[in-house]
Amino acid sequence: MTDIVSVQNLTKKYKDFTAVNGISFSVERGEFFGFVGPNGAGKTTTISILATLLAPTNGDVKVAGYNVVSQKNAVRSSIGIIFQDPALDLELTAWENLDLHSRLYNLDKGVFRKRANELLALVELSDRRNSPVRTFSGGMKRRLEIVRGLLHYPKLLILDEPTIGLDPQTRALIWRYLKQIRETEEITVFLTTHYLPETEQCDHVAIIDRGSIIAYGTPEELKQKFGHDSMDAVFIEATGHGIRDEELSDEDQARVRHKQGQVWR
Amino acid sequence: MANVNQFIKSVWVIWYRDLLRFWRNKVRLIGGLAFPILWLLIFGVGLSSSLTLPVPGIRFVDFLFPGVIAQFLIFMSMFGAISILQDREFGFLKEILVSPAPRSAIALGKVLGGASIALIQAMPIIILAPLAGIHISFDLAGNLLPPMILLAVILSAIGVAITSRLKSLDAGQYVFQFITFPLVMLSGAFFPLRDLPTWLDILTKINPLSYGVDLLRRIALDYAGMPREVITALSPTINGHVVALSTEYAVMIIFGVILFVFASRSFNQ
Numbered sequence: 001m002t003d004i005v006s007v008q009n010l011t012k013k014y015k016d017f018t019a020v021n022g023i024s025f026s027v028e029r030g031e032f033f034g035f036v037g038p039n040g041a042g043k044t045t046t047i048s049i050l051a052t053l054l055a056p057t058n059g060d061v062k063v064a065g066y067n068v069v070s071q072k073n074a075v076r077s078s079i080g081i082i083f084q085d086p087a088l089d090l091e092l093t094a095w096e097n098l099d100l101h102s103r104l105y106n107l108d109k110g111v112f113r114k115r116a117n118e119l120l121a122l123v124e125l126s127d128r129r130n131s132p133v134r135t136f137s138g139g140m141k142r143r144l145e146i147v148r149g150l151l152h153y154p155k156l157l158i159l160d161e162p163t164i165g166l167d168p169q170t171r172a173l174i175w176r177y178l179k180q181i182r183e184t185e186e187i188t189v190f191l192t193t194h195y196l197p198e199t200e201q202c203d204h205v206a207i208i209d210r211g212s213i214i215a216y217g218t219p220e221e222l223k224q225k226f227g228h229d230s231m232d233a234v235f236i237e238a239t240g241h242g243i244r245d246e247e248l249s250d251e252d253q254a255r256v257r258h259k260q261g262q263v264w265r
Numbered sequence: 266m267a268n269v270n271q272f273i274k275s276v277w278v279i280w281y282r283d284l285l286r287f288w289r290n291k292v293r294l295i296g297g298l299a300f301p302i303l304w305l306l307i308f309g310v311g312l313s314s315s316l317t318l319p320v321p322g323i324r325f326v327d328f329l330f331p332g333v334i335a336q337f338l339i340f341m342s343m344f345g346a347i348s349i350l351q352d353r354e355f356g357f358l359k360e361i362l363v364s365p366a367p368r369s370a371i372a373l374g375k376v377l378g379g380a381s382i383a384l385i386q387a388m389p390i391i392i393l394a395p396l397a398g399i400h401i402s403f404d405l406a407g408n409l410l411p412p413m414i415l416l417a418v419i420l421s422a423i424g425v426a427i428t429s430r431l432k433s434l435d436a437g438q439y440v441f442q443f444i445t446f447p448l449v450m451l452s453g454a455f456f457p458l459r460d461l462p463t464w465l466d467i468l469t470k471i472n473p474l475s476y477g478v479d480l481l482r483r484i485a486l487d488y489a490g491m492p493r494e495v496i497t498a499l500s501p502t503i504n505g506h507v508v509a510l511s512t513e514y515a516v517m518i519i520f521g522v523i524l525f526v527f528a529s530r531s532f533n534q
Binding site for chain 1: 362365
């Protein structure tokens with residue numbers, strides 16, 4: 001069992017809308033995996049299923065060897081996740097946010113302190129540990145979330161658009177951290193992004209569109225296959241030139257479509 | 266045993282976060298003080314000059330006092346439960362739900378966090394009651410506490426069971442108005458639950474708050490030196506008999522356990 005993520009025939013339907021339509025792919029242990037696609041293609045839905053936040057309609061999904069439906073807790077302990085929108089408690093300090101996380105993941109206190117200090121130093125936030133997160137910039141929040149996502153030594157780090165809305169300097173910094181982390185620990189990184197040049201550094205890239213995977217390979221393979229010399233061009237060739245709905249994530253779109261004006265979930 | 270240990274730890278983390286946030290938010294701390302002062306002074310003292318109770322010998326403010334405690338616990342418990350919707354809106358709920366913490370522990374932590382904050386915020390009502398001419402002693406405060414704890418847990422459980430199933434903060438505000446208003450109005454907080462039309466009588470009897478309000482009232486009026494006949498003349502009756510104090514406790518505990526179990530399943534979907 002070398003694959004850290006194994007997805008077989010995964011389908012997710014919201015009533016009559018199919019967000020993910022029978023996709024299959026796998027991610028090898030230790031690799032850097034890029035999952036790209038236009039807005040509404042099914043990226044966030046897939047990630048939510050990998051993270052056990054959504055139940056698949058159909059298909060078999062395993063993360064770190066555990067089934068995401070029947071072995072939720074084992075999956076949850078194995079992954080670290082950074083969501084598209086910040087999921088920090090803004091009223092609390094950086095350290096308190098990390099402390100809560102360590103307790104939710106049942107980390108030993110001594111292990112937590114050492115690990116948190118090391119990671120905060122890595123992302124250069126050590127001096128801000130006691131500041132309320134409310135006072136943090138977007139980039140600082142992201143860096144703190146990376147620390148938090150790595151705190152419990154996950155086998156798989158999932159990042160949903162980690163660099164969205166950040167300036168080029170911060171983006172470069174985040175990439176530097178991710179590289180450093182991959183050099184020092186055995187971790188698999190699964191990420192989605194809109195900045196196609198970022199996928200050049202991935203070991204494998206899967207392009208998803210309208211709920212189906214339309215291309216898969218190393219960046220080199222994909223460039224050869226589509227006859228382009230940049231991932232940007234590959235992406236546009238593969239998914240077409242039309243502009244997609246920019247405002248909502250695919251999951252939200254489906255909700256809006258079916259739950260407009262509804263009070264209950 | 267490791268599972269039990271993790272369960273308790275998870276409940277504790279969720280509870281601790283709620284209290285930490287409450288302590289940080291000074292506006293909420295101070296705002297919580299304004300409500301009881303306004304109620305006791307304006308309504309208690311103001312209304313008592315124009316309203317008389319069907320039972321002679323009881324001052325309106327003494328009658329109202331337990332009702333104010335109950336009403337305040339309702340508002341604060343519901344307000345506490347709304348934090349789940351804030352967490353959903355601001356993303357933090359995902360951080361909790363993606364963690365290995367047991368779902369039932371998350372829900373119970375929320376119930377206990379909300380109940381604790383509601384109880385802390387209700388303390389000023391008791392401390393400031395002398396301002397409205399109500400005599401308070403440590404003994405009385407200590408005796409009021411058990412029914413207050415039961416009420417706070419029941420109400421927070423109702424709040425958590427509902428909010429966890431709601432979509433947005435907006436929806437929460439409407440749904441809560443719709444729920445808190447009948448709960449308060451049909452609890453005996455503002456009028457004695459006697460000589461009501463049958464349909465209203467049934468509604469007040471299935472309202473768990475009725476028994477909590479009556480418990481608080483019996484305890485408070487007993488300390489105020491009212492004769493037993495006067496006090497029980499305000500209590501709910503079943504088949505013409507006044508419901509016993511122990512029965513009221515039993516009903517509250519049964520309601521509490523049922524709602525606790527119901528709330529614990531909140532995040533299982």
